[in-house]
Amino acid sequence: MSDTAIEATPSAPRPLAVGGLGYAGVGWWGMITVIVTEASLFGYLLFAYLYDAVKVDGEWLTAMPSVRFALPGVLLLLASSLAILWGSRAGAPERLRAGFLAALLCGAAFVALQLLEWHGKAFSIRSDAYGSMFYIITAIHLAHLLAGLLALALVLVWSMLGYFDSRRHDPVIIVAAYWHFVVGAGAAVFIVLYVTPHLW
Amino acid sequence: MEDIEFERIPRYVSATAAYRRGLGVIWETPPGIGGWLSSVDHKKIGICYIVTAFAFLILGGIEALVMRLQLIGPDRHLLTPEQYDQLFSTHGMTMIFLYAMPVLSGFSNYLWPLMLGSRDMAFPRLNALSYWIYVAAGLFMYAGFAIGVGPNDGWFNYVPYASRPYNPGMNIDFYALGMIYLGISTTVGAANFLVTVMRTRAPGMSVNRMPIMVWGTLTASAANILVVPAVSLAFFLLWMDRQFGTHFFDVSAGGQPLLWQHLFWMFGHPWVYAVVLPAMGMVSDALPIFCRRPLVGYTPVALSTVATMILGFGVWVHHMFATGLPNLALSFFSGASIIITVPSAVAVFAWTATIWLGRPVITTAFLFFSSMIVLFVIGGVSGFMTASVPVDWQLTQTYFVVAHLHYVLIGINLFPVVGAIYVWFPKMTSRLLDERLGQWNFWTMFIGFKLAFLPMHLTGLRGMPRRIYTFPDHMGWNILNLVSTVGAFVLAAGVLLLLVNVIQSLRSGRLAGANPWDGATLEWSVPSPPPSYNFAVIPTVVSRHPLWEDRLQESADRSTAIEGMLLDHGRETLATTLLDGDADAILKMPGESYAPLLLTVGLSGFFVGLLLHQWWLAAFGGAVATASIVGWLWPERALAQIAQPRHV
Numbered sequence: 001m002s003d004t005a006i007e008a009t010p011s012a013p014r015p016l017a018v019g020g021l022g023y024a025g026v027g028w029w030g031m032i033t034v035i036v037t038e039a040s041l042f043g044y045l046l047f048a049y050l051y052d053a054v055k056v057d058g059e060w061l062t063a064m065p066s067v068r069f070a071l072p073g074v075l076l077l078l079a080s081s082l083a084i085l086w087g088s089r090a091g092a093p094e095r096l097r098a099g100f101l102a103a104l105l106c107g108a109a110f111v112a113l114q115l116l117e118w119h120g121k122a123f124s125i126r127s128d129a130y131g132s133m134f135y136i137i138t139a140i141h142l143a144h145l146l147a148g149l150l151a152l153a154l155v156l157v158w159s160m161l162g163y164f165d166s167r168r169h170d171p172v173i174i175v176a177a178y179w180h181f182v183v184g185a186g187a188a189v190f191i192v193l194y195v196t197p198h199l200w
Numbered sequence: 201m202e203d204i205e206f207e208r209i210p211r212y213v214s215a216t217a218a219y220r221r222g223l224g225v226i227w228e229t230p231p232g233i234g235g236w237l238s239s240v241d242h243k244k245i246g247i248c249y250i251v252t253a254f255a256f257l258i259l260g261g262i263e264a265l266v267m268r269l270q271l272i273g274p275d276r277h278l279l280t281p282e283q284y285d286q287l288f289s290t291h292g293m294t295m296i297f298l299y300a301m302p303v304l305s306g307f308s309n310y311l312w313p314l315m316l317g318s319r320d321m322a323f324p325r326l327n328a329l330s331y332w333i334y335v336a337a338g339l340f341m342y343a344g345f346a347i348g349v350g351p352n353d354g355w356f357n358y359v360p361y362a363s364r365p366y367n368p369g370m371n372i373d374f375y376a377l378g379m380i381y382l383g384i385s386t387t388v389g390a391a392n393f394l395v396t397v398m399r400t401r402a403p404g405m406s407v408n409r410m411p412i413m414v415w416g417t418l419t420a421s422a423a424n425i426l427v428v429p430a431v432s433l434a435f436f437l438l439w440m441d442r443q444f445g446t447h448f449f450d451v452s453a454g455g456q457p458l459l460w461q462h463l464f465w466m467f468g469h470p471w472v473y474a475v476v477l478p479a480m481g482m483v484s485d486a487l488p489i490f491c492r493r494p495l496v497g498y499t500p501v502a503l504s505t506v507a508t509m510i511l512g513f514g515v516w517v518h519h520m521f522a523t524g525l526p527n528l529a530l531s532f533f534s535g536a537s538i539i540i541t542v543p544s545a546v547a548v549f550a551w552t553a554t555i556w557l558g559r560p561v562i563t564t565a566f567l568f569f570s571s572m573i574v575l576f577v578i579g580g581v582s583g584f585m586t587a588s589v590p591v592d593w594q595l596t597q598t599y600f601v602v603a604h605l606h607y608v609l610i611g612i613n614l615f616p617v618v619g620a621i622y623v624w625f626p627k628m629t630s631r632l633l634d635e636r637l638g639q640w641n642f643w644t645m646f647i648g649f650k651l652a653f654l655p656m657h658l659t660g661l662r663g664m665p666r667r668i669y670t671f672p673d674h675m676g677w678n679i680l681n682l683v684s685t686v687g688a689f690v691l692a693a694g695v696l697l698l699l700v701n702v703i704q705s706l707r708s709g710r711l712a713g714a715n716p717w718d719g720a721t722l723e724w725s726v727p728s729p730p731p732s733y734n735f736a737v738i739p740t741v742v743s744r745h746p747l748w749e750d751r752l753q754e755s756a757d758r759s760t761a762i763e764g765m766l767l768d769h770g771r772e773t774l775a776t777t778l779l780d781g782d783a784d785a786i787l788k789m790p791g792e793s794y795a796p797l798l799l800t801v802g803l804s805g806f807f808v809g810l811l812l813h814q815w816w817l818a819a820f821g822g823a824v825a826t827a828s829i830v831g832w833l834w835p836e837r838a839l840a841q842i843a844q845p846r847h848v
Contacts, residue, residue: 015207016774017785019840024775024785026322026395033391033425041429044466048433048448048459056454125446129454132446136437154830163835165843167206171835 022173031174035181038144042185045140046192049133060130062123065194069117073110074190080106081183084176091166097159103179104152107145110186114142134193141182141189148182151175204840210765210774210786215736222768227319227732229792238792240324241732245331246310247628250621252335253303257614259342260294261692263287268652268685274673284669285352286371290345292355293375297382298338300475300613305330305389307620308417308478310628312393314723314730315411317402317739317761319773320789322395325832329796330389336804337382344374351375354667356468356519357438359449359460364442373442373811376435381807383432390421390428398778402722404741404759405781408502411721412495415502416481419509420474426513431467434460443813458523465516473512476608477505479616480547483569486623487551489719490566491558494745494752497550504543511540521592530589537587544580548573563717564638568619571646575611579604582657597667600660606653618645618698625702626716630728631709637701645694651687655680720745725761737764738774741781770838788839799828 017024053060080103087099118135125135155175158164164172213219229239239245267287270278279287309327313320321327344350349371353362362372397418401410410418437448438460447453449460488495495501517525517533551573560566582604586592595601618641626632659680664671671677715724722739723730724747739761743749746759765774771789776782805821808814835841 013209013212015209016783017207018769019204019786019788021775021785021787026399026775026787029395029398030323030326030391033394037387037391037425037429040426041433044430044433044463048437048463051459051462052448052454052456055456055458058454060454125444127453129447129450129456132440132448132455136440136446136448150826150830154833158835163842168841168843170841171833 019168022170025170027170027174028177031177035177038181039185041140042188045137046188049137049192050196052129052133056129061197062128062130064197065134067194069113069120070190070194073113073117074186076106076110076113077183077186080104080110081180084179088172088176093159093162093164096164096172097156100152100156100159104149104156107149107152110145111142111149114138137189137193141186144182144185148175148179151178204769204788204837204844208769208786210767212764213737213766214763215761219766219768220731220733220736223733223736224731226768226771229732235792237797238328238794240320240328240790240792240796242309242313242321242324242327243628243730243732245327246306246308248331249302249306249309249334251306252331252338253299253306256294256298256338257303258695260291260299261695263291263294265688265692267291268688270670271681272685273682274671274675274678276670279669281669282352285667286345286348286350288667289351289354289357289375290342293341293351295609296355296471296475297379298334298341300609301386301471302334303617304417304420304475304478304613305334307482307617307624308393308413311624311723312396312414312417313400313734314627314726315414315721316397316400317405317722317735317741318396318400319734319738319767319771321392322400322787323392325790325793325796326388326392328793329799330385330392332797332800333381333385333388333803336800337378337385340381340804340807341374341378344371344378349374356464357435357460358464359438359441359457360451362438362460363449370811373439376439376442377807377811379435380432380439381803383428384803386424387428390424393417393421394425399775400773400787401776401781402739402741403764403774403776403781403783405776407779407781408499409741409744409781410502411481412484412498412501412505413478413481415505416478416484419505420477423470423474423509423512427467427470430463431471434463434467437463439810458520461520461523462516465519466513469516469519470509470512472608473509476612477509479613479620481505482620482623483551483572483616484547485721486565486620486719487569488554488558489623489717490561490563490569491554492561493554493558494720494748495550496553496557497546498744500546501550504546507543508540511536511543515540515587518587518592521589522596534587534589538584541580541584541587548577548580563622564633564635564642565619565622565717567639567642567646568615568622571642572611572615572619575607575615575649579607579611582607595660597665598660599656599664599666602666603653603656603660606656610649610653615645618642621698621702623717623719624723625705626709626712627723627728627730629706629709630712631705632712632716633701633705633709637697637704641694641697641701643694644697645691648687648690648692648694652684652691653687655683655687659684715747718747720748722746722761735761735764737762737766740764790836790839793832795828795832799825799832802826802828 022028083099083102083106087096123131125132152175155171158171229235229241229244270276270284349369352371353367357375360366397414440446441448441450447455449455449457451457484495484501515533515537517529518537521530555570586595586604622633622638659677662676664677712728714727726734739759741759742757743754743759745752749758767774767786771791773787773789774783775785775787777784802821802824806818806825809818809821
């Protein structure tokens with residue numbers, strides 16, 4: 001073959017999108033796998049809780065868990081998800097930043113409520129299996145939420161640096177998906193830790 | 201900085217030397233140690249994976265030989281009970297976690313983009329990360345063994361013996377944290393495989409044209425991201441119990457020891473399939489080359505691969521038949537374990553039919569693949585036997601189970617892997633392995649394996665328990681154990697012959713050319729070793745056997761790796777649609793990066809800090825890791841991740 005270029009034209013050449021592709025990009029698909037594996041983690045975590053709860057000899061709960069902090073917490077999480085949805089629907093950078101900042105503040109308030117709740121508990125992670133489960137589940141959820149807060153902060157910084165427009169905004173949709181997952185996991189944790197005890 | 205356009209009509213060209221030179225400049229990893237440490241080339245990473253996995257295989261093999269010396273006859277005391285415990289636990293940990301899965305990841309890393317007609321994996325830097333973490337976690341898990349506190353509770357590490365009161369040393373902590381660390385490698389690797397297969401196949405490679413090995417690794421990867429969290433969580437909870445006085449598994453405070461077994465085997469059994477399905481895929485792809493015909497029953501084999509995995513999620517309790525679970529649970533899991541033989545057997549019939557209907561060429565690789573069928577059937581039958589609850593009650597905890605699991609793991613992992621080395625070594629190195637030495641290699645391994653493990657069925661039926669460090673005379677086990685020990689050394693000699701062959705052939709093996717076996721899939725269309733960019737133009741695929749189309753005459757269409765999209769505006773490859781493999785978008789691919797290595801260093805500091813309770817080190821390592829991730833994910837203009845500056 002010689003070194004000269006030979007152009008071979010296919011039947012119908014058509015333009016293809018290049019690079020940051022939103023829902024067609026690999027970053028988005030990668031986040032789906034992250035969410036699947038992390039959702040599995042919460043599945044096993046809640047399975048472990050319920051397994052120990054069902055199998056225990058005697059009383060599982062030392063006291064009925066109060067929703068004083070948890071209910072406002074989970075409502076804040078749901079509100080943060082709505083803020084993300086509102087912020088990421090439009091191409092406007094101001095609205096994006098407002099939505100993500102609101103979500104960030106809701107998330108931070110959730111962290112504060114969680115710490116307050118931990119502080120006021122009559123039992124510790126060492127008291128019994130219920131105490132161990134309660135603290136480890138809420139702590140693992142909190143760790144995921146803190147990662148989410150860092151990601152929200154990064155999106156805010158990148159938005160202020162002018163990195164996003166209506167075509168290039170992969171981090172926005174990827175971080176939004178992660179945040180919705182963290183909220184969903186928080187809701188699942190709420191149901192198992194605070195609602196199911198009332199069902200038996 | 202050059203602007204990246206939003207879309208462009210790719211240039212369709214015929215591959216020429218000039219284009220190849222240009223692509224070489226774009227894709228070549230810089231020479232030297234810096235290039236090696238920052239490389240994201242899937243071929244380099246794949247070979248590193250395979251070499252590292254073989255190093256662990258040799259370590260695990262030496263451990264096995266020491267144990268066999270102890271068991272060569274009755275009342276031997278070469279090892280103390282504690283040393284023996286650490287040896288069998290480390291042997292299991294090494295072979296199952298540090299050899300069996302990583303070696304398959306190595307082959308898949310190397311072969312996938314070449315088979316799929318792409319220029320790299322979907323996430324090249326993530327690929328480097330999964331390798332570095334694998335190495336770091338492997339060293340971490342071996343560090344305890346090296347200083348005399350290796351894991352000592354078997355590879356499945358049951359509580360309460362693994363709990364602090366019964367096991368106060370650091371043994372289990374090394375294992376627990378190391379497994380969590382290794383889990384990160386497995387998970388990111390699996391995520392990478394999944395997205396790669398979904399997004400970066402060559403145009404025209406619809407799902408029904410993917411090589412079976414791709415199906416195997418795809419299935420295993422899907423399983424991994426679903427089940428690895430179970431074992432990571434189990435080890436994390438155990439570590440908490442041991443170090444912080446929690447009570448997850450402590451029955452005196454409301455915990456459940458059986459929770460460990462559930463979490464472990466929910467992971468463990470799917471994992472067993474994950475370490476064999478890709479290897480079965482290699483046989484499905486490579487055995488037909490030596491039978492000179494396509495695989496019989498492509499569709500049933502592909503579907504049964506997936507079906508085996510799905511059923512594999514529902515059989516974990518067959519490891520727990522003797523733990524006093526209710527009869528209903530035992531019946532269900534026994535039934536599921538028996539049914540799973542149906543999809544497993546599909547591949548066996550397909551391979552047998554392929555040999556039967558083909559014109560077999562008896563190469564070393566053919567011998568390894570065809571003998572694998574025999575070993576698979578024997579290992580499958582012994583597994584089928586123990587799927588029955590009453591038989592399991594009789595045989596559990598005996599050498600029968602040891603025989604079964606070695607037939608399965610050596611038979612369906614090591615034998616296909618060695619066969620695969622004979623097949624793809626020429627692609628990786630441009631040189632063929634020596635066939636004469638190869639025949640010696642095969643027969644030594646095969647006879648050694650049979651001598652070592654066939655008698656173990658009988659040893660188990662005669663009641664010898666597993667994991668005992670020595671045994672008394674007059675139990676009727678002496679001769680059987682002697683034969684097993686002799687066989688183990690013959691098997692080891694066989695593996696040694698493989699290494700000799702590899703080292704010799706690297707220097708003076710016959711040159712292979714692009715397609716020494718006349719294979720049918722895309723990796724055989726590129727030179728050996730393949731260039732850094734894999735394909736000069738993105739290939740177009742119109743059938744399952746792109747290089748056999750002239751012979752098979754299935755249709756008038758022809759696949760081509762000569763004419764196609766050039767994609768040379770920096771590192772680029774093509775994204776295609778999920779099912780049909782239609783051209784969809786142009787992906788910008790990252791170049792060399794130190795971020796994966798730096799992240800691994802940070803994580804290693806984090807885990808060492810946790811192990812030693814040096815919280816400052818854990819915090820510092822965590823901070824380095826976080827900073828690496830932020831730097832890694834920071835949008836880059838060259839990767840088209842940043843909006844264009846507004847042109848006023």
